[in-house]
Amino acid sequence: MLCAATGLTMHSWPAKSCAGSGHVGTRLQVPTLDAFMFSPFVCRTRRSKMEAEGRRRDGGLRPGFCCRELELREFHDKYVIRSLDPNVRDQAFSVSRLDGDIRPLTGDANLETPTEVSQIFGVAGILRLLAGTFVLIITSRKEVGSYLGFPIYSAKTMKFLSCNDVRRTSQKRNERYFMSLLRIVESTPGLYYSYEIDLTLNLQRACMLDEGRFSKPLWKQADPRFIWNRNLLEDLIEHKLDAFAIPFIQGSFQTTEFTVKKIPAKVTLISRRCNRRLGTRMWRRGANLEGDTANFVETEQLLEAEGCTSSFLQVRGSIPLLWQQIVDLSYKAKLEIIGHEETAKVVERHFNDLIQRYGTIAVLDLTDNHGDEGKLSCAFAAEIEKLPLVRYVSFDFHYHCAKGKLDNLKILYNEIAEDVQTQG
Secondary structure: OEEEEEOOEEEEEOOOOOOOOOOEOOEEEOOOOEEEEEEEEEEOOOHHHHHHHHEOOOOOEOOOOOOOOEEEEEOOOEEEEEEOOOOOOOEEEEEEOOOOOEEEEEOOOOOOOOOEEEEEOOEEEEEEEOOEEEEEEEEEEEEEEEEOOEEEEEEEEEEEEEEOOOOOHHHHHHHHHHHHHHHHHHOOOOEEEOOOOOOOOOHHHHHHOOHHHHHOOHHHHOOHHHOOOOHHHHHHHHOOOHHHEOOOEEEEEEEEEEEEOOEEEEEEEEEEEOOOOOOOOOOOOOEOOOOOEOOOEEEEEEEEEOOEEEEEEEEEEEOOOOEEEEOOOOOOOEEEEOOOOOHHHHHHHHHHHHHHHHOOEEEEEOOOOOHHHHHHHHHHHHHHOOOOOEEEEEOOHHHHOHHHOHHHHHHHHHHHHHHHHHHO
């Protein structure tokens, strides 16, 4: 599928599927105020191999799996989180409620009677602030589908456990204030995870990696760009609590099954939000000096049928220039391009990274050719001309397709026909 965006409207039209196993075609990047890129890929998945690797012959949990169900034991001086997974019951760790000190536990190391016992479904991580230490746990989950045969879950509710010795009235007041801020994190929407397979890697990249990665902890297999709780996992990783370190993605996960000519098929859509240069719309625009663009998202469409899985990638992000929008009470915030001696290097770094990760790129610029967007488009085109490996196509969508004249899209189709054919 190819997509194009102008302003707040997105349009899509079908593209040919990639022919041949292992072929990676040309990528199309379509920037307006945001940019898009596309990549088809077909491979025969090694699901049976992955599932066979999933469990050790002795029935134990392999290094790449995480504990699926846990027990939270609360004591006056500490929290103890223990695995209820039948294969790893002896794994546990404690967190001091006085200073946040973490201690791995094995066997039945604690014979005391807890004040409270509850079931939890994972540890999202540990946050250390000047105000103290907080443990983020998953208190409820929902199975939303499967990915390559493994169940995928949505974190429905989460909760911070405070690990601080709060005694004075002023400390209690500060504690309440910080907890009110952390409630926002607890309610973060669109968090998905698996105990058994990495969700951060798209199938195209996963098929190119060595199968030995399945023997590594799940967090080590993951793409750091798309781990929502990457920083929160540092304490668990440092204490070698790999079975508790679950990498999350923020985005979306949707799947549906259907039949085509009596052939069962399944389509899955996964969106992964990058953890670099995050921010709300208009407040966060453009790229940083490293070439990372605001609100970069990779969306993968997977089609599974007759033992073969096709993967189609689309990535989007803000136009990779140094620019901003001045937010005020006006309907359309004014754009400002920031003059900087590093601008050319920023654009080059951005596209070098994309080429390295996704291959050849064609850029479709659908922004207006006038006004603030026109200035942004001209500046972007000028920088693209300096990059010999990136093809640039400009198409003023609002001008050509005004008043519903979508038939004029054939002008764009003709311009990119060769690129589409190269994709497969």
